[in-house]
Amino acid sequence: MISIIPLVEIDPALVEDLLDAAFGPGRTDRTAYKVREGMDILEGLSVAAVDSSENELLGSLQCWPVALTDEAGKQHPMIMVGPVAVHPDCQGKGVGQSMLTALLKELHEGENLPLVMIGDPAYYDRFFDFSPARTKGWTLPGPWEPERLLVRAHDQTPLPEKGKLGPWVRPVKH
Ligand SMILES: CC(C)(COP(=O)(O)OP(=O)(O)OC[C@H]1O[C@@H](n2cnc3c(N)ncnc32)[C@H](O)[C@@H]1OP(=O)(O)O)[C@@H](O)C(=O)NCCC(=O)NCCS
Numbered sequence: 001m002i003s004i005i006p007l008v009e010i011d012p013a014l015v016e017d018l019l020d021a022a023f024g025p026g027r028t029d030r031t032a033y034k035v036r037e038g039m040d041i042l043e044g045l046s047v048a049a050v051d052s053s054e055n056e057l058l059g060s061l062q063c064w065p066v067a068l069t070d071e072a073g074k075q076h077p078m079i080m081v082g083p084v085a086v087h088p089d090c091q092g093k094g095v096g097q098s099m100l101t102a103l104l105k106e107l108h109e110g111e112n113l114p115l116v117m118i119g120d121p122a123y124y125d126r127f128f129d130f131s132p133a134r135t136k137g138w139t140l141p142g143p144w145e146p147e148r149l150l151v152r153a154h155d156q157t158p159l160p161e162k163g164k165l166g167p168w169v170r171p172v173k174h
Contacts, residue, residue, distance in 0.1 A: 001053060002095060004102040007046040007060055014057050015048070022085035031142030032118045036064035036080050039167050045079065047102050049086070049095045059086040061099040066116065067168040068138060070160040077168050078151075081117040100128050114153035116165065124150055137162040 007015065019027060027033075042063040049059035061084045067075040081103065086095045107115075117130060118140075124130035130150035138149060141164070153159060 001051070002058065002098055003050050003052045004047050004098055005050060006043065007041075007048045007062065008043045010048045010050075010057055010060070015060050018057055018060055018087055019083055019085050021087055023083065027083070030118075031140050031144050032080070032082055034141040035118075035165050035167070036066050037141075037167055039064045039066070042079065045103055045106055047099050049099050057087070058090050059084075059095040059099055061085075061103060063103070065168040066165060068116075068160060068163040068165050070163040075168065075171075076114075076160060076163065078114045078116045078165075079112075081115050082119060084117075084119065096123070097127055100124075104128070114151050114157060114159060116149075116151045118144060118148050119150060121147060121150060128152065134159050134161075139164045141166055 023030075042065060045063035047061050048057060050056060051058055062082065064080040065077065066080040067077045069075050081100075084096060084099065115130070116135075117124065119130070121130070121132060125132075130152045132147050132150055134153070135149040135151050136146060137160075140149065149165075151159065
């Protein structure tokens, strides 16, 4: 049986092994890693899927604080989702959808920051309304395929048309 638990309960070395298995070598050179470089993981939103009978890690989903910096230099905080990884031996069995559903449940609809990710729209748009429609004018700190830069936000949520996505540099309070 699949259980969704906080990722913080899993040995980080097991998560790294899972990510290697799902993404292969060179994964840490991907642009997504640069977008959230230096950030601490959002523990309350990052989850793991485990097979509770076998005590086995099946999947992981991480969330990070990032921001889109607009042309005026203003930061618009967002939550970056990913990597989302399901072990190759158990893909296509609903594990990915269970983790995403758990994340969205954790967030209160309408009160949240936009969710952003780099992923396959054929999956994330189909099941979870992540779309590239509003990210066309955004840039990233590395190469990316525009149709894979996805955001999930309410239609009413204002999003800059242009901006650069990167780590969320928190303003210093004086
Ligand atoms: C992409 C991924 C997270 C999906 O999770 P999963 O548990 O395998 O998928 P689910 O069981 O939740 O969903 C299965 C459905 O999604 C479809 N699907 C799975 N991966 C897909 C993809 N990359 N693109 C389009 N559709 C996909 C399946 O065909 C299936 O469709 P069906 O119900 O019509 O048969 C997982 O396969 C994975 O980790 N892949 C490798 C890493 C990766 O590419 N991560 C995404 C970028 S962050």
